[in-house]
Amino acid sequence: MDLRLSTHSKDLFGTIAVTGSKSESNRLLILQAQFPRIEVKNLSNSDDTRVLQKALASSEDLVDIHHAGTAMRFLTACFAAREGREVVLTGSHRMQERPIGILVDALRNLGADVHYEKEEGYPPLRIRGRKLLKKEVKVQANISSQYISALMLIAPSLPKGLEIHLQGKVTSVPYILMTLELLMQCGISGKFENNIISVSQQFSVPETEITVESDWSSASYFYSIAALSESAELRLTSYREESLQGDRIVADIYQKLGVETTFLKGEIKLEKIPAQLPEKLELDLANSPDLAQTIAVTCFGLGVGLKMTGLHTLRIKETDRLQALKTELEKLGGEVGISADSLWLSASEEIKTDVAINTYNDHRMALAFAPLALITPIVIKDAEVVSKSFPEYWENLQQLKFSVEDWDKG
Numbered sequence: 001m002d003l004r005l006s007t008h009s010k011d012l013f014g015t016i017a018v019t020g021s022k023s024e025s026n027r028l029l030i031l032q033a034q035f036p037r038i039e040v041k042n043l044s045n046s047d048d049t050r051v052l053q054k055a056l057a058s059s060e061d062l063v064d065i066h067h068a069g070t071a072m073r074f075l076t077a078c079f080a081a082r083e084g085r086e087v088v089l090t091g092s093h094r095m096q097e098r099p100i101g102i103l104v105d106a107l108r109n110l111g112a113d114v115h116y117e118k119e120e121g122y123p124p125l126r127i128r129g130r131k132l133l134k135k136e137v138k139v140q141a142n143i144s145s146q147y148i149s150a151l152m153l154i155a156p157s158l159p160k161g162l163e164i165h166l167q168g169k170v171t172s173v174p175y176i177l178m179t180l181e182l183l184m185q186c187g188i189s190g191k192f193e194n195n196i197i198s199v200s201q202q203f204s205v206p207e208t209e210i211t212v213e214s215d216w217s218s219a220s221y222f223y224s225i226a227a228l229s230e231s232a233e234l235r236l237t238s239y240r241e242e243s244l245q246g247d248r249i250v251a252d253i254y255q256k257l258g259v260e261t262t263f264l265k266g267e268i269k270l271e272k273i274p275a276q277l278p279e280k281l282e283l284d285l286a287n288s289p290d291l292a293q294t295i296a297v298t299c300f301g302l303g304v305g306l307k308m309t310g311l312h313t314l315r316i317k318e319t320d321r322l323q324a325l326k327t328e329l330e331k332l333g334g335e336v337g338i339s340a341d342s343l344w345l346s347a348s349e350e351i352k353t354d355v356a357i358n359t360y361n362d363h364r365m366a367l368a369f370a371p372l373a374l375i376t377p378i379v380i381k382d383a384e385v386v387s388k389s390f391p392e393y394w395e396n397l398q399q400l401k402f403s404v405e406d407w408d409k410g
Ligand SMILES: O=C(O)C1=C[C@@H](OP(=O)(O)O)[C@@H](O)[C@H](O)C1
Pocket: 022, 023, 024, 070, 143, 144, 145, 146, 149, 171, 172, 175, 289, 290, 313
């Protein structure tokens, strides 16, 4: 499904109920599978959460988690520690190109039986669950924090708990802290000090009800919309000032791009404010890589130059996001440079109209480029990809009076 988006008014008002954080939800589902006394409210309705929920309930020999990176990594650890179960864990074509060797090596060092069904270092995996008796493991921490969260999440069920020694520069740190904090909220003790994470073994947890906060990565698209509008007052529900999600930093970043955030009871208010925009924004996004596409598109739309660093993880996500951003922004008339871990963008002068944006099976390409419809009509190819994290996005845009039409001319 290709969609053509346009807008008649640049004055935007409305209240949007954004679904629960998929990162928090997927962690809590893994913990709940070990400790059924955990109750979860405001669970994400994203594909990535649904697919994980289904996989945890399945007794099939083959489990397919499609595009869901966290599900792939978290389940690899879960199945490796589930004694007596043999399963082949696979995913989409792209998932079979996303590396998992660091996690598999760590699990094997703990005693796990995991084999590559196709290419060494990549899914699909054949996992024969076993008791993992060792207590200490070293993990390279500069490629994906999901490997580390996966180990932390099974740690309370291991006979001796787990001590994870992180090697190298740690990336996407807030996601590790989120895992630790959720473990602690469930009554499991753990700490992260001097690059060593320790999680204690735990037989049971007290009855615990946790309400997932709404997704800040999804909120970022409304920040972009507010920044590109002429006037906006948007309310997004179920957010907190003290968030577990590193992408909450979007509120501080967009302050510089003319969007003010007010934390109200259980919701946030985003307002477009008169602001002197910077000529160029410089950001290190190693702690919030999922914001990179949103910010690149907003800056492009506003004519603000941009240099983003810390983007080394982007090449192994749903697509090579650096290359995808460069290709699509250039189609719109942007001047973009990329390296292994950075992207820079010159201040744009003109934006081409009715350009069809390819989304490369990456929800964040569709989600991030859509707000440009406030500047000029734009076509989003394969728009259904948004369901990976944010199924209601197109309805939400219609609520904000975007025109969203099927476009089968291309
Ligand atoms: O643990 C998580 O929930 C996530 C961690 C991040 O991945 P990396 O640690 O691979 O950067 C992030 O990009 C992803 O969307 C979700």
